[in-house]
Amino acid sequence: MNTTHTTIMVVDDDPAISTLISHQLRSLGYRTVCLRDGFQALQQLATVQPDLILLDVMMPHMSGWDVCRQIRTCSEAPIILLTAKDADADVINGLNAGADDYVTKPYRIAQLHARIEATLRRSVQRTRPRPAARAGPTSADDRPSPSSPTASPTPKVAPASPPVTPPRLRLGATLREERLRRGVSLYQAEQVCRVRWDYLQAIEQEQWEYVPKARRQSAIRTYAAYLGVPLRYPQPRRASFASVAAPLVAVALMLVVVVVYFL
Incomplete structure (x- = not known):
């Protein structure tokens, strides 16, 4: 060809x-x-x-x-x-x-x-256009009736494509933008991180199921550290002294009341 x-x-x-x-x-x-x-x-x-x-x-x-x-x-x-x-x-x-x-x-x-x-x-x-099966009618039954006009084929109209709203990416988009900003290809990142380039690409697209679960977290940490992108995980809230002491004080008061009542 x-x-x-x-x-x-x-x-x-x-x-x-x-x-x-x-x-x-x-x-x-x-x-x-x-x-x-x-x-x-x-x-x-x-x-x-x-x-x-x-x-x-x-x-x-x-x-x-x-x-x-x-x-x-x-x-x-x-x-x-x-x-x-x-x-x-x-x-x-x-x-x-x-x-x-x-x-x-x-x-x-x-x-x-x-x-x-x-x-x-x-x-x-x-x-490729198909050849016509026959040039004209071969019998009286095949001839179009004068009173019935030949129907013209209805042109096919392709349905309008529905608008697609891109989802908002977070960690993956940040990693990809930083890699492109540095001018590094996925193959170059693979050589340094020792993580397969298709895994790195999946991380950038946030297609987590593509990366084996056993290697997912280590691959993300290694790639983020290589690009200098901090990983921010939500920290558990620490209980304040007042929130811990208040129930203890209440229990102590109840014990005092009980002791006084029975004495």
């Missing part, structure tokens, strides 16, 4: 990853457009009109699954999910959301290239 005029939209919140993917695809002859999150992808979809979309799953504000569902309400552009989430449930969720294929990171560019070409071929076959 001629890749000269094929435009691929790369949607990944990590600049280092999207730059690497874009460089690899351009070396294969594709044109690329890189976007940082799902909102940008939805806003630029009609303008870019990509031939194929490479979509990450763990992104801020909207997951790749939600972005995929939104795209499917208004576009038939083929989508390949490119993510580190490799559990069976993740693959099933991605395909059920409308993705055409699912590729896990780390990937091999030769395999990714083959999957892109296969997906593009299927897309062309879907959009």
